Amino acid sequence: MERDIYDEDHEDFRGLVKDFIKRHVTNEAIQRWDAEGEIDRAAMRAAAEAGILGLSVPEEFGGGGMLRDYRYRAVVGEEIIAVGGGSLAGAFGIQDDLAVPYLVHMGTEEQKAKWLPRMATAEVIGALAMTEPGAGSDLRGISTTAKKVEGGYVINGAKTFISSGKTADLVVTFVKTGEGNRPDAFSIVLIENGMDGFDHGKKLSKLGSHGHDTAELSFTDVFVPEENLLGGQEGRGFVQLMMNLPLERLSIGVAGACAAQAALAWTVDYTKSREAFGQRIIDFQNTRFKLADVAATVDALWAYVDRALLAYKDGKLSAEEAAKVKFWASEREWEVLDTCLQLHGGYGYMNEYPITRAFADARVHRIYGGTNEIMRDIVSRQLAGKPGA
Structure with a gap:
């Protein structure tokens, strides 16, 4: 049955995706990503340069400005998965569908200006950290805490099964900032690679998606400045x-x-x-x-x-x-x-x-x-x- 949801612009975009695949998503590349357990930065940056990554970043920050029209992302998925590039498609999804939208929809203007231009070019790789060793689908059960101190928060805890966790430069992290498990007891903070006490841990060995890294993250007295509280509002995490x-x-x-x-x-x-x-x-x-x-x-x-x-x-x-x-x-x-x-x-x-x-x-x-x-x-x-x- 013929699908009819794409217009001429989407089909023109499909040509860009196919051209990128011919140059960068070879069998050799797929095998290398699987062997190394991660997508190399060069591939991510090449995708951004080709205009097929960073689609959810607004145009004023250097992206495609296509967050609401997910049909463009569907085209990317169709073409890359068709050649066996499931791990690459997964890495694109973490960046464009998970990490970037939190900043676009909920970030302060300062947070958007700081991170989105570099996420559009894949200079900065993002990840989303919610799941913990003792809390999966029930996120009210998380134990990673963010204690308010002068100028920011001190984070302690751990996350697991974090896609792009090993390679991420910026981790959108769900934390507990209040008592109990009411919705207003939780917040989201932006944790940066290189912050003291932040350990990416080892790559996890898993059943599939071998070319896309997954890791455990640990936070030991990690100081996060107040400006890294997503949206600048505590208690809005849920x-x-x-x-x-x-x-x-x-x-x-x-x-x-x-x-x-x-x-x-x-x-x-x-x-x-x-x-x-x-x-x-x-x-x-x-x-x-x-x-x-x-x-x-x-x-x-x-x-x-x-x-x-x-x-x-x-x-x-x-x-x-x-x-x-x-x-x-x-x-x-x-x-x-x-x-x-x-x-x-x-x-x-x-x-x-x-x-x-x-x-x-x-x-x-x-x-x-x-x-x-x-x-x-x-x-x-x-x-x-x-x-x-």
């Missing part, structure tokens, strides 16, 4: 968090649709070229029926995600609707990838094949951004008349 949740969850849904689309294309190509018992794999009825199911699922997935893209552009995507998109898209992505990997047979278990890496990468989509169980709880609360993000 409100600030809620404001960005629709985009974060939409981004996961889009990534799922991109991966499902790529998996279908890879599997059609593979089953056309592979033979068994004297005929192509795609000529077996079981293969054709499985692929037909996948094709219909991908069409339905994009129809839903495209509707969400337009709703976000118009400022109408609520936290509850974004939760639906996140859990439904990631579940369909997983079904598609599992079917497509099976059709690759033994080769589907080999890391040299993009379907294998995409399968491993996809598993986290049902976990991060709030587990799919939490997403269902959010939606069911709304249905019961008890909304909650």
Whole structure:
């Protein structure tokens, strides 16, 4: 089914993305990122120079000014994931969908002027630190504290599973500034690389996304100046968090649709070229029926995600609707990838094949951004008349 949400500007932009991929997202580069466990700075800066990173930074700060029109980011995801660059797409997402929007929407004018121009060029890499060893989806359970002192805050605690955590220059960090677990007991601070007592820790070994670094962060008496309190307002952390949740969850849904689309294309190509018992794999009825199911699922997935893209552009995507998109898209992505990997047979278990890496990468989509169980709880609360993000 043909999609119709892109206009001429988006398709022209797609050409820029494809040109970048030809020059920078080679099989050699993907293998190097996987081996090193991180995306090199040169690739990030090249993407910024090509105009495909920093899209969410306003034009007055040197970016693309496309934060509300997420269709441009969807184009980036489609093209990069199609060539097996899932880790690179993930790194782009942390910068453009998580770190930058907090500054754009909630930063002071001074914070925007200080950080956004350098984030637009990838001179500064951002990360978002919420999860802790003892607190995941339930962020009211965090124990990282920010104690008010003269001129700023002293931070103590730890974060874990932080994407881009090892390479980040600026970490948007969720902390506890008050007593109890009321919403006004939490704030967000900007912690800079090089601050005394801030340790990036080691890269974590994980199931997928091997080319995109994930780390544990620790804070031991880290002094953060008052001007690094996001928005200059203490006790606004939960409100600030809620404001960005629709985009974060939409981004996961889009990534799922991109991966499902790529998996279908890879599997059609593979089953056309592979033979068994004297005929192509795609000529077996079981293969054709499985692929037909996948094709219909991908069409339905994009129809839903495209509707969400337009709703976000118009400022109408609520936290509850974004939760639906996140859990439904990631579940369909997983079904598609599992079917497509099976059709690759033994080769589907080999890391040299993009379907294998995409399968491993996809598993986290049902976990991060709030587990799919939490997403269902959010939606069911709304249905019961008890909304909650």
